[in-house]
Amino acid sequence: MKTRETSRLVIGLVFLFLSLLSSTALADKKVIHVWHTETNPASREAIANIVGRFEALHPDIKVEAEALAWGDLEGKIMAALAAGSPPELSHGQPITCAALQAKGLLQPLDEVVAAIGEDNIWDQIKKVGKFGDHYYGLVHAAGTSLLVYRKDLAAQKGLKPPQTWDDLLNNAKELTMDTNGDGKIDIYGLTIPGDNLFINILMGELTKANGGILFDDQNRPRFTDQTMIEILNFLKALTQYMPPGWEGHGYRETFANMYGQKAAMMYQGYGRGASLIEEYAPPDMANTDYFDVWIKPHGPSGKQPAAQVDEEPWMLFKDCQNPQEAIEFLKFFYQDENYLEYIQTVPIHFFPITKSLRKSQAYLDTPMIKKWKGWLEVQEYYLDNDLVKPTLVIDWQDMAGKPYLMEILGSGILKDMVMEVTKEGVPPAEAAAKAQKKAEELVKDRGYAKW
């Protein structure tokens, strides 16, 4: 009995000693907290590998990387800022970066940009995080939205790439098919996600593609403009060719509609979806002979296509504990060898921000990049021609000039307007007027109204 008690005491003391030892060892190290949105196992593993190599080079630094779901990130950042304990680094929406920069909550990343080489970064990428003469955000990778379509079905119907929204409507109509002759539709022309984020992305894209704006220089919403009414009418017409209940579909469900052969076009596709197609579509169909991308069409008042770019910048927070160590980590992250490992985890969606990596043979030899080449070329076309912008950003000046876009996105005002028109039969002008009123209230409440 006595021996057992003694052993327990010894074990307890050993545990206490070890935990004290480890906490002391940790206390000696500088800790960098890194929040990112890449929750898929391959990307997490790549980040863990990069962190491991970085820590081996810097024994005095500990990197705590945490993968967070998209929806959780902004709230967590805000709560951490309010509590005065932000992480060193975090991903965030470009409009979040703009909002935080406007409030003076970020530190510049100029040193990281200099280490990469400013000329080595795509011009489009530089516009995302540059405010004044400084970079307050640096994109981890870019991926533009894509109009994915069933190439085999389009060829059967003799369809051409849509140049205008009317062309797209026509293609959607042609691709809405009863394939087994039972009088019921088996494949719908087009699928889009109905959730708030993607409707906001869509509305930003359509506004750009129709030559409109969402907010004017006085920050007044322009939802009642003719360009917006045209968008709402277009969406109303388009929903005829979309699966019933589309408003309840999330992003992944729309991809399921594509690879599950329930829809022939997907307006809000992304390169990430190529992996889903490879995983879930019938093996003989998981290639660009069946799933390819068209350049998006423009609206009646627009002249050129527009798409959204998913390019979350890294942000370095002002009140963080170890900013210099975080800068060193980012420099290490963007080194070709490390960055390539990260990019290759989602190769069709992670378009590298550095021109050198894009041209490198190691990158070009990635099997998926060879297989889905066309998908990347369309993204490069958008990026090269400045046809893509972050969510709700119509013009690059919006990034610094409209720091309330984050709240507009979160509020669901645009989504409610779309739902009222497409699902409730509210006339576009009426729904737009209602949304206009709500957005005006929000902008006034935030103190940005100049009208």
Place this chain on the structure above:
Amino acid sequence: MKLSPPQTGILLIAPSILLIGALLVYPVFYGVWLSFFKKHSFFAEQQFVGLANYVYLLQNPEFWMSVWYGTVYSVSTIVLQIVIGVIAALIVNESFQGRNLVRGVILFPYVIPTVVAIILWKWLLNNQFGLVNYLLRAVGVIEDPVSWMGKDHIMTSLIMISVWEFFPFVVLSVLARMQTIPPTLYKAAQVDGAGPIRRFIHVTLPQLRNVLFVVILLRSIWMFTKFDTVWLLTQGGGAEKYIRTLPVYAYMRTFMYYQAGLGSTLAVIMFVILLVTTSIYFKMFRREEEI
């Protein structure tokens, strides 16, 4: 120093009072206080606006729509939970082979985490590939797939999922009470010629009165303030606008519009609504000698 009995008493309850004050009273009063401000949710920006938040919300159609959705949701789920819960309790109160297994299975929805339940149901209710539509079509109940997460059916889906998730609480409470009803009451009723239905109406139901009073009260409060089930159902797809109940609207105002003042105002209004309805409920159904 020797403390007098009253001093000892005060000393002993002081920690509890401190805890209640810090964790309950302060947040509640701070919430009420915030409702009189225009305040950013995370930044130190605030401005006293008096009753403006209340006036704004009471004139806002979105607020009234949320009240309506919340009422439809809570009333429907409470009625269904009580009816199904009492029926299930009656069944598992009888003796039959495998009764313990059935009791365990009935509890299952209540013990699994809400997030798991919602993922499971969203998969089952998927309109293109879901099992529910497949089965309904297989047995000829429907011809075309139902869009369970779409505008027309999302409230039905939410009610169905919530009833499935929470009716075991009613079963547990009612069953516990049923097991304490003296068998002699049933025997006496039987001698008087009462059949099963009359025994239920004249013996079981009166005996369940107190427990049902408490269960309805608790479930009403919990369903009216239910957030997680509603919110999770619309994450990653789901026609959120059509099940935007008051707690969801309060969350949106606080964490998506970043209007903490309006969010607090909504919380205070919810509290007042619950206070008033609970008072009416007590007035109508409470019998002093029994509670």
